[in-house]
Amino acid sequence: MRNLLVRKPDAVIWLLAGYFCIQFIVRLLQPHGLRFDESQQAFFSQWLTLGYDSQPPLYNWFQSIVVWVFGLSLATVSAAKNLVLFLVYLSYYKLAREVLEDKLFAAIATLSLLTIPQLFWEAQRDLTHTVVQLLTINLFLCSVIRTLKTPSVASYAFVGLALGLGMLSKYNFTLVAVAAIAAVWLHPNGRARIIDRRFLLSIGLALLIFLPHGLWLLHNLGIASGRTLGIMEQDAPQTMLAKLVQGPFKFLRLIVVIMAPTVIIYSIVFGRPFWRSLRSGTVWTRFFEALFVAIAILVLVLIVAIGMTSLRDRWLLPFLFLMPIYFCLKMQAVGHRPEDFARRFFVVPLVMIVLIPAALLVRPNLPTLFGRYEAYNFPYGGFVEQVVAEEQKTPGLVMTDGWLQAGNLHLQLPDVPLMSLFFDNMKIGYEWTSDRPILMAWLVTDSSAALPPQLREWIVQNLGEQYTDINVKSTAVPYLRGKPDDKVAFGYAWIYPK
Numbered sequence: 001m002r003n004l005l006v007r008k009p010d011a012v013i014w015l016l017a018g019y020f021c022i023q024f025i026v027r028l029l030q031p032h033g034l035r036f037d038e039s040q041q042a043f044f045s046q047w048l049t050l051g052y053d054s055q056p057p058l059y060n061w062f063q064s065i066v067v068w069v070f071g072l073s074l075a076t077v078s079a080a081k082n083l084v085l086f087l088v089y090l091s092y093y094k095l096a097r098e099v100l101e102d103k104l105f106a107a108i109a110t111l112s113l114l115t116i117p118q119l120f121w122e123a124q125r126d127l128t129h130t131v132v133q134l135l136t137i138n139l140f141l142c143s144v145i146r147t148l149k150t151p152s153v154a155s156y157a158f159v160g161l162a163l164g165l166g167m168l169s170k171y172n173f174t175l176v177a178v179a180a181i182a183a184v185w186l187h188p189n190g191r192a193r194i195i196d197r198r199f200l201l202s203i204g205l206a207l208l209i210f211l212p213h214g215l216w217l218l219h220n221l222g223i224a225s226g227r228t229l230g231i232m233e234q235d236a237p238q239t240m241l242a243k244l245v246q247g248p249f250k251f252l253r254l255i256v257v258i259m260a261p262t263v264i265i266y267s268i269v270f271g272r273p274f275w276r277s278l279r280s281g282t283v284w285t286r287f288f289e290a291l292f293v294a295i296a297i298l299v300l301v302l303i304v305a306i307g308m309t310s311l312r313d314r315w316l317l318p319f320l321f322l323m324p325i326y327f328c329l330k331m332q333a334v335g336h337r338p339e340d341f342a343r344r345f346f347v348v349p350l351v352m353i354v355l356i357p358a359a360l361l362v363r364p365n366l367p368t369l370f371g372r373y374e375a376y377n378f379p380y381g382g383f384v385e386q387v388v389a390e391e392q393k394t395p396g397l398v399m400t401d402g403w404l405q406a407g408n409l410h411l412q413l414p415d416v417p418l419m420s421l422f423f424d425n426m427k428i429g430y431e432w433t434s435d436r437p438i439l440m441a442w443l444v445t446d447s448s449a450a451l452p453p454q455l456r457e458w459i460v461q462n463l464g465e466q467y468t469d470i471n472v473k474s475t476a477v478p479y480l481r482g483k484p485d486d487k488v489a490f491g492y493a494w495i496y497p498k
Contacts (some may be wrong), residue, residue: 001015002342006346010107020082027074028157032480033480042411043420048064048068050216051213054299057134066080075111080140081368084135087135091139096328100284115349116259133173137176137322138170140166143162147189161206172315175319179290220425248300250311251311257313266327270341274327280334288325295319307440319350365480367479386475387475393436395494399458400419400441406418437494467495468498473491473492476490
C-alpha cells in the first residue's frame, strides 16, 4: 500500500473510502446504545425545522433527511456520520491539491489527519456538528483559493454557497470567515477579489442560505446561546484578573495538546528538514499564517470579552486541523522531495487505520476489562422490550427527562413520538388513549425510583387532572456485553387518561 500511495497518491481516496466502510461495520458490531451526539441526532430526526438547540441545524437537517428516506436505525445514524467523515477527508485532499504542487504532499497532509486524536478518535465516536463544520471549512477555503487564482462567476457563487453552509454548521464558523477576509486582503490578488462586484454575489447567496435559520435565531437567542455560554463559564474564577490569565492559558495549552502528536510524528519521520523548513515561506504559507493569526486574535478577544475560561478541544479542532497542509507547504517551499520520506510516513497512518477500528471495537465489547461501561453498553433495548411486553401496549408518547435517554429510547420505538425535558422547546403531536398510554421513563441514579419532580410538573402542566393514578415502577436490566450482575436501573410509569 505504501508503494501504491507513492506511485498513485490519488489512491488515498479509495483507501479512506474503504476505511470508513470498515468504521461503519465496526459501529454496527458495537453494542447499540447511543452516545450523546448520536442520541441527539436520533431524537432530533423527528423534526425538520429551522432551529433545534444551541447548534445550527445543518447536520440535523442532513440526519433527518436520511432518517426520512431510510428510517431510524443505528445503521442510518452511523452511515450518515461516516459519510460526512469521508467527505471531510476527501475535501481536505482537494483543498491540499489547490495549494500543493505535488499530489504526494497532498496525500501526506490528508493522512496526517489520522495523527490528530480529536479527529481520528473523538470525531469518530461522538462529534456531529464539528464534523460537518470541518467539511464546510474545507469547501469554503477551496472556493476562496480558487477565486484568488482564477476568479469567475462560478467561483464567487461557490464562495457564497460554502459560506452559507458554514454558517449553518456551527456559529464559530464566523471566526473562519472573518479571518479569511484578513488572509485574502494580504494575498497579492486579494484586494482585487474583494472589491470585485461579483463578491456581492457571494454575500447575497450566503445570506439567502442562512436567512431562514437566521430569522429563527433572532427569536430564540436564549436557546441558541444559553447552554454554550454556560459551558464556557464553568469553574470560572471570581476575579477578572484570574479570568484574563486562565482563559488564554487554556487556549494555548489546548493548541499544544491537539498539535503535539502530529508535530512529534513529523519530527521523527522528516527529521531536521522539517524544522528547517519552518523558516521558509511562499504566498500560500503566508495565506495560512494570516488565517491562523487572525483566528487566534479573534479567539483571544472572545475569551477576554466574555470571560471564557472553560474551553473544549473540539472547539479549536476546526482551526488547527489545517496545520498539516501548512507544514507540507513549508517543506515544499524549500524543495524537499516527498518521495524521500513518504514511505516512512505512510507507516503511521496505515497502522492507525488498523488500530483505530480495533480499539473502537474492543472497548465497548469487553467493558469489564476496562472497569467501566460506556454509553454503548446501556440496555435501552432490553428495557423497552420488557416494559412494553409487561403492559402489552404500545405507547402513544414516550416522555423522558435526559439527553442520553431521548435518542436511545426513540431508537427502540422509532414510530412513537418522543419528547425530552432536556430539549423542552421541541414539541411533537401525539395520541393519548387507553390503547396508547404515555410512557414516562428515566434513569434511576440513587436508591429512590420516584417520579422525578420535572416529569411530575410536566404531567400537571400538560395533562391537568385527566389522568388516572400514576403507578411508578422500576426495573434493573443487565448492561450490554457486561457481567450479568451489573445492571442499569430504570424508572418508568404508564399514564392512562381517565
